[in-house]
Amino acid sequence: MEYKDYYDVLGIGRDASQEEVKQAYRRLARKYHPDVNKAADAESKFKDVGEAYEVLKDPEKRTAYDKFGPNWQAGQDFKPPPNWDAGFEFSGAGYTGADTTGFSDFFEELFGGGRFGGGRQQTATFRMQGESQHAKIVIRLEDAYMGSKQTLTLSRATVDKSGHVRTEPHTLHVTIPKGIIEGQRIRLEGQGMPGFGGGPNGDLFLEISFADHPLFHAENRDIYHTLAITPWEAALGATVPVPTLGGNVDLKIPLGSQGGRKLRLKGRGLSSSIKTGNQYVALRIVVPEPKNEEQKKLYQEMARLMPINPRRDTGA
Amino acid sequence: MRRKYLTGTLLDENIVCSLSDLCSMCNISAEMVHDMIDEGLIHPSGKDPRQWHFTSIEIHRIQTTIRLQRDLRVNLPGCALVLDLLDELEELRRLKRNR
Numbered sequence: 001m002e003y004k005d006y007y008d009v010l011g012i013g014r015d016a017s018q019e020e021v022k023q024a025y026r027r028l029a030r031k032y033h034p035d036v037n038k039a040a041d042a043e044s045k046f047k048d049v050g051e052a053y054e055v056l057k058d059p060e061k062r063t064a065y066d067k068f069g070p071n072w073q074a075g076q077d078f079k080p081p082p083n084w085d086a087g088f089e090f091s092g093a094g095y096t097g098a099d100t101t102g103f104s105d106f107f108e109e110l111f112g113g114g115r116f117g118g119g120r121q122q123t124a125t126f127r128m129q130g131e132s133q134h135a136k137i138v139i140r141l142e143d144a145y146m147g148s149k150q151t152l153t154l155s156r157a158t159v160d161k162s163g164h165v166r167t168e169p170h171t172l173h174v175t176i177p178k179g180i181i182e183g184q185r186i187r188l189e190g191q192g193m194p195g196f197g198g199g200p201n202g203d204l205f206l207e208i209s210f211a212d213h214p215l216f217h218a219e220n221r222d223i224y225h226t227l228a229i230t231p232w233e234a235a236l237g238a239t240v241p242v243p244t245l246g247g248n249v250d251l252k253i254p255l256g257s258q259g260g261r262k263l264r265l266k267g268r269g270l271s272s273s274i275k276t277g278n279q280y281v282a283l284r285i286v287v288p289e290p291k292n293e294e295q296k297k298l299y300q301e302m303a304r305l306m307p308i309n310p311r312r313d314t315g316a
Numbered sequence: 317m318r319r320k321y322l323t324g325t326l327l328d329e330n331i332v333c334s335l336s337d338l339c340s341m342c343n344i345s346a347e348m349v350h351d352m353i354d355e356g357l358i359h360p361s362g363k364d365p366r367q368w369h370f371t372s373i374e375i376h377r378i379q380t381t382i383r384l385q386r387d388l389r390v391n392l393p394g395c396a397l398v399l400d401l402l403d404e405l406e407e408l409r410r411l412k413r414n415r
Contacts, residue, residue: 026388029387029388030388033383033384033387033388035380035383035384035402036398036402038409046387050387129343131343132342132343132379134379149321151319172322173319173320173321173322174321174322174323174324175321175322175323175324177323177326180326180328181328184326184327184328184372185326185327185372185376186324186325186326186327187324187325187327187341188322188324189324189325191322191324202343203341204324205327205379206324217413219410272328274330275329
């Protein structure tokens with residue numbers, strides 16, 4: 001079991017007042033709240049901060065925790081000395097209303113169910129639906145385009161017979177429907193937190209986000225791609241292969257196309273059974289660099305035969 | 317052994333649910349839903365409560381509101397403001413990423 005430095009988590013000294021503990025907690029809870037902070041580690045930091053506050057806000061728990069002394073380092077292997085909590089009169093329940101699911105083993109060992117009044121055991125006397133659980137999953141654009149099957153592992157809290165809360169990995173196999181788009185969620189009934197007293201389990205909500213893709217990006221159902229073409233393909237028109245999430249398809253470049261022009265490939269976006277997404281292809285013209293006299297002459301010839309002032313509209 | 321793959325309900329733009337569906341899914345009372353509508357936090361379609369319909373947007377906003385209230389003690393007007401700012405932030409992040 002790893003030692004947790006709760007003072008360090010809240011960024012305060014061991015001599016901080018209760019008021020300072022509260023202020024530090026509130027500031028960090030706002031900062032790391034997973035609905036607000038989109039960083040990948042925000043959720044675990046938010047839980048750490050909540051766990052630290054759960055101990056330090058309660059003078060009894062804080063005094064007991066302080067007994068271990070300041071010489072422990074965070075992450076150091078830790079075993080509480082036997083009867084470490086002797087001589088304290090713990091009046092409060094182990095949990096004080098905070099959502100303790102996902103608290104560390106360190107917390108569970110010291111303050112978990114049964115020890116500090118055993119708040120959890122009382123919950124068995126009434127029926128309550130388990131809480132819903134929320135998770136974000138990152139999938140590839142290809143998985144959304146074709147539909148796919150994903151295996152994911154989430155951590156889930158379970159309550160054992162003695163009332164201890166343990167966090168266990170929970171592996172799920174989930175079907176991702178074809179044409180799912182970023183921000184949409186899948187609701188899995190009964191896959192959330194366990195219910196109490198025979199109450200039903202909560203639901204699990206999976207929110208979809210897309211991994212970055214080297215060729216494409218998605219906006220809602222539409223896929224965007226930038227296609228490099230030659231000046232003569234743009235000027236004379238051509239049929240060129242263009243990548244899509246379903247493989248290469250031929251695209252007709254109209255005669256006289258300019259760079260930046262957007263062409264639509266109907267139905268090549270993230271289409272579901274009822275909604276259609278398109279792929280938009282933006283043209284980027286690659287200008288060949290003249291490498292010898294003959295090639296330079298060719299450009300000069302073009303300048304003579306096809307004079308143009310592309311900046312005319314700007315008055316320059 | 318063959319793996320069993322779970323197929324959930326996709327909360328997409330087509331999903332619509334009634335007031336009672338919404339309450340059981342989000343585990344809240346109808347009174348709280350009324351308060352959120354009064355605050356302009358969610359906008360059901362339909363004239364009176366029996367005809368109200370809610371979309372996945374409402375479900376998401378309600379669930380976020382519940383977490384903000386529980387974790388940060390934000391009141392309802394505060395939640396409405398946070399949600400609007402989060403929408404705007406999300407839009408800005410999207411624009412920045414796709415630029």
